[in-house]
Amino acid sequence: MTIISEAPVSATGSGEPATDALGRRPDAETVVDITGVTKSFGDRPVLDGIDLKISRGEFVAILGASGSGKTTLLRILASLDHANGGSLHVASQRSVVFQDARLLPFERVLPNILLGTDARKARATASALLEEVGLRGYEKRWPKTLSGGEAQRVALARALVREPHLLLLDEPFAALDALTRIKMHVLVLQLWHRYDPAVFFITHDVDEAILLADRILVLSDGRFSREISITTPRDQRRGWAGFNKVRRQLLAELGVDSETGGEH
Ligand SMILES: Nc1ncnc2c1ncn2[C@@H]1O[C@H](COP(=O)(O)OP(=O)(O)OP(=O)(O)O)[C@@H](O)[C@H]1O
Ligand SMILES: [Mg+2]
Numbered sequence: 641m642t643i644i645s646e647a648p649v650s651a652t653g654s655g656e657p658a659t660d661a662l663g664r665r666p667d668a669e670t671v672v673d674i675t676g677v678t679k680s681f682g683d684r685p686v687l688d689g690i691d692l693k694i695s696r697g698e699f700v701a702i703l704g705a706s707g708s709g710k711t712t713l714l715r716i717l718a719s720l721d722h723a724n725g726g727s728l729h730v731a732s733q734r735s736v737v738f739q740d741a742r743l744l745p746f747e748r749v750l751p752n753i754l755l756g757t758d759a760r761k762a763r764a765t766a767s768a769l770l771e772e773v774g775l776r777g778y779e780k781r782w783p784k785t786l787s788g789g790e791a792q793r794v795a796l797a798r799a800l801v802r803e804p805h806l807l808l809l810d811e812p813f814a815a816l817d818a819l820t821r822i823k824m825h826v827l828v829l830q831l832w833h834r835y836d837p838a839v840f841f842i843t844h845d846v847d848e849a850i851l852l853a854d855r856i857l858v859l860s861d862g863r864f865s866r867e868i869s870i871t872t873p874r875d876q877r878r879g880w881a882g883f884n885k886v887r888r889q890l891l892a893e894l895g896v897d898s899e900t901g902g903e904h
Contacts, residue, residue: 669696671806671838677726679712686712688862696805699839701849704859710842714808734806735799739814741791743783750779753798762801769797789820800835807837846890851877858893866893
């Protein structure tokens with residue numbers, strides 16, 4: 641395997657800008673550039689030659705059936721797992737938020753956010769972020785006293801305090817109720833505008849993908865089988881005439897009959 645750029649391995653990510661095998665700084669505007677990435681577990685191929693390029697500030701949603709390899713790809717992008725083949729260049733400043741907040745239960749909210757950072761430098765940003773995610777005054781709360789939505793807000797703050805160039809989100813709102821989800825959509829877009837990371841956003845929710853993303857990719861049989869770019873401004877997407885068309889295309893790609901809601 642050719643690894644053009646290997647970056648520090650960390651669930652939360654941080655560090656110096658990535659360099660390629662010759663020590664050159666890659667194009668600062670490209671945060672993900674992978675080609676022909678493969679991954680198998682035992683003799684079962686999961687990723688079968690993935691090509692993906694993501695620019696700084698882009699919001700990319702990934703759809704795919706359960707077991708299609710979405711999390712596997714995210715884990716490879718986060719250096720939590722290794723590809724078996726292909727070339728990878730991924731910005732080293734990256735953060736991950738999973739479906740569950742994964743806060744340390746024996747640390748209060750603020751130390752959870754600051755974990756692994758230079759706390760003196762990051763403290764002001766952490767306080768600002770807590771306020772931005774609507775949790776002002778929560779610094780000393782214990783994780784077990786937080787609701788699911790609050791815990792995910794802390795996880796977002798923890799991810800962003802590292803000022804990632806790439807924010808990797810694995811179904812971050814899947815466990816939340818519908819109303820909390822809508823609030824989290826608004827919040828994640830606000831934070832994305834303010835902190836300007838590229839976002840790699842895994843979801844099962846086709847509508848969520850259409851509402852949030854610049855580009856939607858469908859993963860199936862180990863490859864991206866469909867790519868749809870959306871240029872309609874986000875605040876016009878709910879009533880947008882093209883919404884249902886894109887929705888139908890994506891559902892068909894996922895093998896779901898949008899008329900009946902059932903699988904083919
Ligand atoms: N560590 C592992 N060892 C063996 N098989 C694995 C491992 N991790 C993932 N797999 C398998 O790889 C396939 C892809 O898993 P992955 O978690 O990437 O799917 P996914 O698209 O994220 O699914 P979901 O939507 O259910 O989260 C699955 O069949 C899974 O069982
Ligand atoms: Mg998954």
